[in-house]
Amino acid sequence: NAGVMQNPRHLVRRRGQEARLRCSPVKGHSHVYWYRQLPEEGLKFMVYLQKENIIDESGMPKERFSAEFPKEGPSILRIQQVVRGDSAAYFCASSNDRGRGNTEAFFGQGTRLTVV
């Protein structure tokens, strides 16, 4: 029973490059959430996706950041033209539904992005 799998665990990019972070949810889960954790801070919600749809992107920066969750394959968080301020740990979580009885989302181990 694999949990949420994120890769890579560590990613180093030079300023101006693109970063692609991957998240494979728990098998059977169709809801994916991305969070960002800056050093010494709590996780901040970025975006919520359900297969092929962005449901809530209220926490996403307006520029350079995008996310997708295709019908087949992992969810991808893409950061274009990275800057030093993008250095953070990015976490993915998944759940099987959002109904009244379900309250838990399962987290991956995160991807630590370092921009040099």
Add this chain to the structure above:
Amino acid sequence: AQTVTQSQPEMSVQEAETVTLSCTYDTSESNYYLFWYKQPPSRQMILVIRQEAYKQQNATENRFSVNFQKAAKSFSLKISDSQLGDTAMYFCAFMKQRATGKLIFGQGTTLQVKP
């Protein structure tokens, strides 16, 4: 908008003793959920305990228990018989009803358990 505040950036406790981590929150919702997560150096987010706001009884999970004061909007975590493996960052989190996955986290408290 909801906010979660953890006012203790760092705490320490001797092994086998009891420690309490504080958390306050602000919301206008009447039904919601509160969580404590543990983040060890591995970075894995581990759910420690959860509390439904409509339940008056405080949640308990082995050595972990909460003191939920809904009127005061307070949600503290008590760790009894502290173990070295409890050393980690602890985050308090709020979630609106039927908003699974969209959590609002506090800033975290670093807990050091000393031998």
